[in-house]
Amino acid sequence: MAEVRKKQTVKKHNIDKMLEENEKKSNKKKEVVKNVNSKSSKKETTKKGAWTRFMIFCHGVKSEFKKVFWPSKENMVKYSITTILFIIFLSIFFYAIDVIFALILKLFG
Numbered sequence: 647m648a649e650v651r652k653k654q655t656v657k658k659h660n661i662d663k664m665l666e667e668n669e670k671k672s673n674k675k676k677e678v679v680k681n682v683n684s685k686s687s688k689k690e691t692t693k694k695g696a697w698t699r700f701m702i703f704c705h706g707v708k709s710e711f712k713k714v715f716w717p718s719k720e721n722m723v724k725y726s727i728t729t730i731l732f733i734i735f736l737s738i739f740f741y742a743i744d745v746i747f748a749l750i751l752k753l754f755g
Contacts, residue, residue, distance in 0.1 A: 717725070
């Protein structure tokens with residue numbers, strides 16, 4: 647079954663505002679690199695580097711969760727019932743195949 651998603655409205659962005667934000671981000675990155683390079687102890691740099699990597703990971707997870715399309719409760723019930731019925735059908739099918747092969751082995755074996 648194909649899901650029909652609601653059409654999302656596209657926000658118009660101000661290019662000047664976007665350029666300013668990108669410039670601020672790049673300046674922050676440069677400051678972080680300067681701070682990391684200025685540390686003399688490797689342990690402090692490693693701790694900060696690990697923490698920074700962890701925060702980047704958390705930010706990535708958060709942004710990916712925003713992209714997930716979560717089905718409604720009605721759809722989840724439909725999908726669950728379909729899955730359970732499919733499993734029951736396959737169980738009966740393989741049981742019947744097993745019984746048929748057992749009968750064949752008894753007759754010819």
